[in-house]
Amino acid sequence: MRMGVIGSGMVGQRLAADLARLGHEVVVGTRDPGKLEGFVAEHPGVRAATNAGAAAFGEMILLATRWEGTREALDLAGEENLNGKTLVDITNPLDFSGGRPALALGWNTSAGEQVQGWIPGARVVKALNIVTADAMLNPRTFVGGEPDMFIAGNDAAAKGEVTRLLEGVGWGVVDLGDITMSRYIEPLALIWITHAANSGWTKRDHAFKLLNR
Numbered sequence: 618m619r620m621g622v623i624g625s626g627m628v629g630q631r632l633a634a635d636l637a638r639l640g641h642e643v644v645v646g647t648r649d650p651g652k653l654e655g656f657v658a659e660h661p662g663v664r665a666a667t668n669a670g671a672a673a674f675g676e677m678i679l680l681a682t683r684w685e686g687t688r689e690a691l692d693l694a695g696e697e698n699l700n701g702k703t704l705v706d707i708t709n710p711l712d713f714s715g716g717r718p719a720l721a722l723g724w725n726t727s728a729g730e731q732v733q734g735w736i737p738g739a740r741v742v743k744a745l746n747i748v749t750a751d752a753m754l755n756p757r758t759f760v761g762g763e764p765d766m767f768i769a770g771n772d773a774a775a776k777g778e779v780t781r782l783l784e785g786v787g788w789g790v791v792d793l794g795d796i797t798m799s800r801y802i803e804p805l806a807l808i809w810i811t812h813a814a815n816s817g818w819t820k821r822d823h824a825f826k827l828l829n830r
């Protein structure tokens with residue numbers, strides 16, 4: 618599948634590398650494609666482009682931008698390049714101003730809802746925001762069984778596409794409902810971060826699982 622990754626930080630690069638390893642064609646979008654020369658040279662199957670170039674290329678779009686820059690990154694990607702496409706929102710709306718990260722918004726909205734509101738024609742699916750980058754497409758590396766990934770979105774077909782991608786690499790997928798459920802998925806990232814921070818960042822390899830009885 619043709620994948621467009623918007624954002625070229627730790628998450629964007631890791632997703633691009635893993636998607637290429639899985640056999641997808643990948644274009645990473647960035648404000649400065651030149652800075653990815655070395656990364657692209659090391660990862661056959663990955664190309665760098667502008668955000669608009671990545672968005673136009675992708676059949677599926679993965680959004681991996683720092684929260685404060687997300688609106689600008691999507692503006693650069695162009696609504697016309699995103700309309701009708703499945704857009705996986707991996708962002709966490711984090712506020713670092715207090716030292717330790719906290720949620721910049723919540724209760725009555727979420728990053729997922731804001732992204733859906735900014736690009737109403739995209740089929741936004743919240744997913745992958747509750748684990749570290751290198752685990753996103755490598756969940757079989759966890760011990761203790763198959764971990765779960767919570768997803769939310771308004772479009773059933775888009776959630777189906779994301780579910781196939783995630784189940785294919787080893788996630789159990791729990792669909793919580795429409796995009797407003799991002800309000801409950803995004804705080805889980807703070808559990809992940811807090812547990813890591815409490816260990817002095819020595820613990821980075823945890824994920825969530827729903828247990829039934």
Ligand SMILES: NC(=O)c1ccc[n+]([C@@H]2O[C@H](COP(=O)([O-])OP(=O)(O)OC[C@H]3O[C@@H](n4cnc5c(N)ncnc54)[C@H](OP(=O)(O)O)[C@@H]3O)[C@@H](O)[C@H]2O)c1
Nearest residue numbers: 625626627628647648681682683686689690708709749750
């Ligand atoms: N790090 C993790 O393990 C992890 C795990 C789960 C979720 N997340 C979430 O995933 C997202 C990406 O994380 P990250 O660690 O890769 O973030 P990051 O390195 O801080 O930023 C990712 C990209 O955001 C883009 N960006 C930043 N400011 C921008 C602006 N003003 N306009 C346009 N683009 C801008 C930049 O793209 P260019 O400079 O290339 O244009 C940058 O490479 C975040 O929302 C984070 O909370 C991260």
